[in-house]
Each structure stands twice: as structure tokens, then as C-alpha cells.
Amino acid sequence: MEAMDKLITPYGEKLVNLLVDQARAETLRHEAINFKSLDLNRRQQSDLELLLNGGYSPLTGFMNQADYSQVLNDMHLADRTFWPMPITLDISADMAATLSVGDQIALRDAEGFMLAVLSLEELWQPDKVFESQALFATDDPRNPGVAYLNSKVGTHYISGKLEGLSLPLRHDYPSLHQSPEELRKSFARRGWRRIIAYQSHQPLHRAQYEFTLRSAMAYEANLLIHPVIGSALPDHPEYFTLMRCYQAIMPRFPSATTDLALLPLHPRCSGMREILWKAIVQRNYGCTHLIVGGEHTNLGGTRRGMDLFQTDGKQANEAQRNIVGVELIPFPRMVYVEERAQHLPEEEVPKGMRTATLTGIELKRRLVEGLKIPDWFSYPEVLRELRNTYPDRSKQGFTIFFTGLSGAGKSTIAKILTTKLLEMGGRQITLLDGDVVRKNLSSELGFSREHRDINVRRIGYVASEITKNHGIAICAPIAPYQATRRDVRAMIEPYGGFFEIHVSTPLEVCESRDRKGLYAKARAGIVKEFTGISDPYEIPENPELLIDTTDISVEEAVQQILLKLEREGYLR
Ligand SMILES: Nc1ncnc2c1ncn2[C@@H]1O[C@H](COP(=O)(O)OS(=O)(=O)O)[C@@H](OP(=O)(O)O)[C@H]1O
Numbered sequence: 001m002e003a004m005d006k007l008i009t010p011y012g013e014k015l016v017n018l019l020v021d022q023a024r025a026e027t028l029r030h031e032a033i034n035f036k037s038l039d040l041n042r043r044q045q046s047d048l049e050l051l052l053n054g055g056y057s058p059l060t061g062f063m064n065q066a067d068y069s070q071v072l073n074d075m076h077l078a079d080r081t082f083w084p085m086p087i088t089l090d091i092s093a094d095m096a097a098t099l100s101v102g103d104q105i106a107l108r109d110a111e112g113f114m115l116a117v118l119s120l121e122e123l124w125q126p127d128k129v130f131e132s133q134a135l136f137a138t139d140d141p142r143n144p145g146v147a148y149l150n151s152k153v154g155t156h157y158i159s160g161k162l163e164g165l166s167l168p169l170r171h172d173y174p175s176l177h178q179s180p181e182e183l184r185k186s187f188a189r190r191g192w193r194r195i196i197a198y199q200s201h202q203p204l205h206r207a208q209y210e211f212t213l214r215s216a217m218a219y220e221a222n223l224l225i226h227p228v229i230g231s232a233l234p235d236h237p238e239y240f241t242l243m244r245c246y247q248a249i250m251p252r253f254p255s256a257t258t259d260l261a262l263l264p265l266h267p268r269c270s271g272m273r274e275i276l277w278k279a280i281v282q283r284n285y286g287c288t289h290l291i292v293g294g295e296h297t298n299l300g301g302t303r304r305g306m307d308l309f310q311t312d313g314k315q316a317n318e319a320q321r322n323i324v325g326v327e328l329i330p331f332p333r334m335v336y337v338e339e340r341a342q343h344l345p346e347e348e349v350p351k352g353m354r355t356a357t358l359t360g361i362e363l364k365r366r367l368v369e370g371l372k373i374p375d376w377f378s379y380p381e382v383l384r385e386l387r388n389t390y391p392d393r394s395k396q397g398f399t400i401f402f403t404g405l406s407g408a409g410k411s412t413i414a415k416i417l418t419t420k421l422l423e424m425g426g427r428q429i430t431l432l433d434g435d436v437v438r439k440n441l442s443s444e445l446g447f448s449r450e451h452r453d454i455n456v457r458r459i460g461y462v463a464s465e466i467t468k469n470h471g472i473a474i475c476a477p478i479a480p481y482q483a484t485r486r487d488v489r490a491m492i493e494p495y496g497g498f499f500e501i502h503v504s505t506p507l508e509v510c511e512s513r514d515r516k517g518l519y520a521k522a523r524a525g526i527v528k529e530f531t532g533i534s535d536p537y538e539i540p541e542n543p544e545l546l547i548d549t550t551d552i553s554v555e556e557a558v559q560q561i562l563l564k565l566e567r568e569g570y571l572r
């Protein structure tokens with residue numbers, strides 16, 4: 001590449017800025033009581049941000065039908081500008097039925113804060129099968145892009161003049177959320193011209209660090225580490241861990257030549273179209289090169305950018321890449337070479353030398369099981385951050401979720417288990433017994449299926465919060481329905497351990513115990529909808545443990561649970 005004396009121009013030569021001035025913003029805010037409202041989801045907010053701040057230059061709004069169709073057909077806008085990705089604003093059929101051309105629609109964030117106003121010009125129903133085929137070369141719902149389009153994207157698209165009032169508000173890492181204009185200014189001030197972007201999705205370990213640095217040297221370029229955060233959950237601990245991992249590794253890069261900023265782009269999983277689209281965005285942010293690939297995969301090592309060129313590259317001819325004007329640098333499959341004590345692209349490894357890689361799944365396993373992660377794989381400061389979020393199991397939170405008939409022994413076992421765990425110490429413990437919850441959290445509820453579900457989900461929510469904060473939640477509701485128990489499991493498992501314990505004492509035994517006299521009342525029809533008598537109990541399919549208390553003592557039951565927890569590494 002020849003020497004450049006200026007920053008690369010934006011795609012389409014001019015950086016778009018759709019934020020209106022103060023006076024216009026005031027007028028729009030004043031008029032907004034008469035506007036229709038649309039609360040944007042994360043992806044729509046990401047697209048709006050990149051439209052408003054010029055990341056999508058030369059687009060000046062969500063696409064109209066002519067641009068949308070042309071982009072799907074041959075990756076061009078209606079005016080023949082090359083553009084590979086549809087950028088559309090979707091709404092539900094219900095909302096579509098209330099709209100007519102000329103309406104003004106307030107686009108709001110999840111809290112209802114108005115970010116922009118769209119004056120409706122077009123409303124149409126896309127052919128999602130056609131869109132799936134164009135973007136993902138399939139309409140198979142197992143493809144994540146197709147699944148998103150079918151389940152999360154509304155039935156209608158809208159377009160029209162877009163006026164921005166505010167970029168989405170962010171309270172996390174304000175200095176890292178830099179717009180194209182801000183980054184360009186900062187590059188210009190520092191005299192940066194040739195800039196390689198690395199759009200990371202995961203922490204940088206040694207392979208990514210070595211390759212990005214090596215690329216910067218080979219191309220005599222500066223480096224922008226540009227994590228893609230448009231789809232991240234900004235209130236989720238994993239997001240903050242990821243950010244801390246980036247911040248932890250930055251001091252290893254030469255600070256005068258490397259920068260870190262966040263890219264609010266929401267990925268689409270759409271192969272070569274996606275790469276070219278990301279390259280355009282990156283050009284708008286002032287970058288001349290884009291490293292493609294480099295994520296840690298579950299299959300082994302790092303994903304090679306080269307794979308994408310080989311599978312989808314046929315459509316991405318040289319001409320398209322030239323039009324975008326950003327040089328693509330494929331990330332090779334990096335492996336660790338022991339004799340060299342460094343990572344090398346697989347192709348460059350001299351014959352006979354021993355190599356090593358660690359898969360994403362294996363990394364996670366080692367983190368949660370507290371096992372060693374080899375020094376060649378990452379840096380201590382990055383691993384420290386990861387270990388804080390994924391502490392080994394003896395420090396993770398977990399939920400013990402008892403389920404079973406009334407009188408099966410749930411509360412009794414739960415109480416003694418709580419005492420035993422308190423004796424051991426180490427974590428905060430909360431007992432969410434059925435009766436206690438019904439008194440304090442669910443006093444307005446009865447025993448219909450709907451009410452039982454609400455009750456059990458509330459318990460699940462509280463338990464998930466406790467588990468997230470590394471505590472122990474012990475729950476003892478009847479929880480008669482399989483689907484609800486499955487939902488509760490899904491709420492908790494991402495944060496720590498989940499043990500469903502079916503206290504499977506048979507109905508006859510529970511009835512003969514009849515501690516509260518409720519079975520007698522149920523038989524007499526005085527108590528209605530009584531589980532096991534006049535209401536269903538769906539047997540758990542795959543509980544972690546099954547305890548029938550007919551012939552065992554409470555102490556024995558509790559021992560079974562403690563042994564299970566110990567075997568799984570939750571007790572040390
Ligand atoms: N109709 C009916 N069916 C079942 N249980 C009844 C009913 N009416 C009152 N009770 C008492 O309420 C306790 C069960 O409440 P849960 O919150 O655990 O039930 S559920 O999970 O919401 O289904 C349950 O307590 P346990 O005996 O400790 O299980 C009963 O004492």
C-alpha cells in the first residue's frame with residue numbers, strides 16, 4: 001500500500017451525522033406527545049446508533065423497500081452504491097395495523113427515553129424466506145441468523161426520514177464508547193494514518209495478542225482493538241469481565257501505537273456479506289485494515305479468517321473488496337509451538353515440532369473446575385479476571401431445588417440441609433421454603449396452574465439472583481409442572497450450579513403422614529386442586545437426585561445431597 005498523508009475517507013466520502021440541533025430537538029420533544037412510540041430492542045438500538053453517528057455512512061436512515069430489495073439481490077443500494085447488509089427497522093403486525101404514511105414515530109430505548117424520530121414514508125412486509133436465503137444461503141431455522149429473523153424480527157419493516165435526538169445512553173466505560181468522528185479526530189491528532197482494526201468478541205489471549213501485534217508490525221500500522229458489543233448484555237457480569245480482560249491486556253501493547261474502543265455493532269452471522277459490511281463500518285471509523293476471524297472456537301484453536309474466504313469468498317470478488325477500500329487480513333489458525341515458545345500460523349510450523357491448542361470449551365471447563373490453564377495460552381492478568389467471573393465450583397453459587405408432593409419431606413430435609421451447610425460456612429444461604437414463600441412473596445396466589453407457575457417462577461428468579469451472587473439458595477416448593485421447572489433451571493444454570501432433587505416419597509406415604517390434615521380435607525373435597533389428589537404432579541424426567549423418604553431418616557437424605565455436592569466440586 002502506498003504511503004498515505006491523510007486518514008482514509010469515510011465510505012461515500014462524507015461522514016453522516018443525523019443528530020439534529022438543540023432547537024429542532026426541543027421542537028420534537030415538545031411534539032412527541034402526539035407521536036406513536038416504538039421501544040427498540042438491542043439490535044435496533046445498535047443500528048440506530050450507527051446510523052446516527054455515521055458508522056453506516058452513507059446511509060441516512062433505515063432502508064426503504066427499493067434499497068432493501070436491491071441489497072438482497074446484488075449487494076447494492078438503489079443508487080448502485082455497493083452495500084452488502086440490509087439495515088431495516090422491523091415492527092409487529094399489531095403496530096403496523098395502527099400506522100399510516102406521514103405518522104411520526106418516537107424511537108425509544110428500553111426505559112422509554114426518546115432517541116430519534118422517524119417520519120413514516122414506507123411500510124412493507126418482507127419476504128423472510130428470501131431474506132434468509134440471501135443472507136444465510138439457507139432458510140433452515142437451525143441457522144442462528146435465520147432463527148433470529150424468524151423469531152425476533154417483526155413482520156413489517158418501516159422507513160422514512162430519521163432525526164436523531166441522542167445516541168443511546170451508556171453509563172459503562174464512557175471513555176471507550178467513541179463515535180467514528182471522535183475516533184477519527186483522535187487518530188488525526190496523533191498522526192495515525194494506517195490503522196488495523198481487530199473486532200474482537202472474546203478476551204485476547206496470547207494467540208490474538210501475538211497475531212495482532214505481528215500484523216501491526218508487518219503492515220507498519222497502528223492497532224485499534226475494537227470489541228463488538230452491540231449484542232452484549234450491558235448489565236451482565238460477563239460483559240464487565242470481558243471489558244476488564246481487554247483493559248487488563250492493553251498495557252502489553254505499545255500505548256503510543258495501540259488504542260481500545262467499543263464498537264456498538266450487532267453481528268448478523270452472515271458470512272462474507274457480514275465481513276464486507278463490517279469493513280465498511282470500520283472504514284467509517286477511520287481504519288484501513290480489518291483482521292477477519294481470530295475468535296476462540298469450541299472446536300479447537302482460533303477461527304481462521306481464511307476459512308471464511310474459502311467457503312464464502314467466491315461471492316466476495318476482489319472488486320467488492322476494492323470498492324470497500326479496506327484491506328482484509330485473515331486471521332490464520334494459530335497454534336502454540338513449544339520449541340519456539342510462541343504462537344505461529346499452523347502453515348508456518350516447521351515439520352516435526354510439537355504444537356498445542358486449547359478449545360473454548362476446554363478453557364471454560366478448566367475455569368469452572370479450578371484447573372490449571374497453561375502459561376502459553378494466556379496472561380495471568382487476563383486469567384485473573386476470568387477466574388473472578390468463573391470461580392471454581394467451590395466458590396460458585398448454586399441452587400438446591402426440591403420438588404415433590406405435600407408431605408414428601410421437602411421442608412424437613414431443606415431445613416436440616418441448611419443447618420449442615422451453615423455449619424460448614426463459606427457462603428450465604430437462603431432457604432425459600434414453600435410455605436414461607438407463599439406467606440411473604442406470593443400471598444395473593446392460589447393453586448391454579450397459572451398461580452402455581454407464577455409462584456414457582458418467583459422462587460426461580462430469587463434463586464437465580466442468589467446464585468449469581470455466589471450464594472446458596474435452597475427452594476422447597478411442590479413445583480408440579482415440568483415446563484416451569486425447566487424454565488427455572490434455565491434461569492439459574494448460567495450463573496452456577498442447579499440441583500433438582502425429586503423427593504419422590506409415594507402418595508400413600510405422604511397421605512398417611514398427613515401432617516397438616518390437608519389430604520383428609522382434599523379427599524373430602526374441602527380443599528380443592530390438591531396436588532396428587534385432585535391436581536396433577538408431573539414426575540421430573542432427569543433430576544440430579546431422587547430421594548424417597550419412606551424408609552430413610554432425614555439425616556440419611558441430607559447425607560446423599562452433601563455427597564452429591566462434594567462429588568461435583570461445590571463443597572471443599
Ligand atoms: N391445593 C393445594 N395443593 C397443594 N398444596 C396446597 C394446596 N392448598 C394448600 N396447600 C399447601 O401449600 C403448600 C404448597 O405450596 P407450594 O407453593 O409449594 O405449591 S406450588 O409449588 O406453587 O405448587 C403445601 O405445603 P407442603 O405440604 O409443605 O408442600 C400445602 O401445605
Ligand SMILES: Nc1ncnc2c1ncn2[C@@H]1O[C@H](COP(=O)(O)OP(=O)(O)O)[C@@H](O)[C@H]1O
Pocket residue numbers: 404405406407408409410411412413476503513515549550552553554555557
Ligand atoms: N427421611 C425423611 N425426610 C423428611 N421427612 C421425613 C422423613 N421421614 C419422615 N419424615 C416426615 O415426613 C413429614 C414431611 O413433611 P414436610 O417436610 O413438611 O414435607 P413437605 O415439605 O414435602 O410437604 C415430616 O413430618 C417428617 O418428620
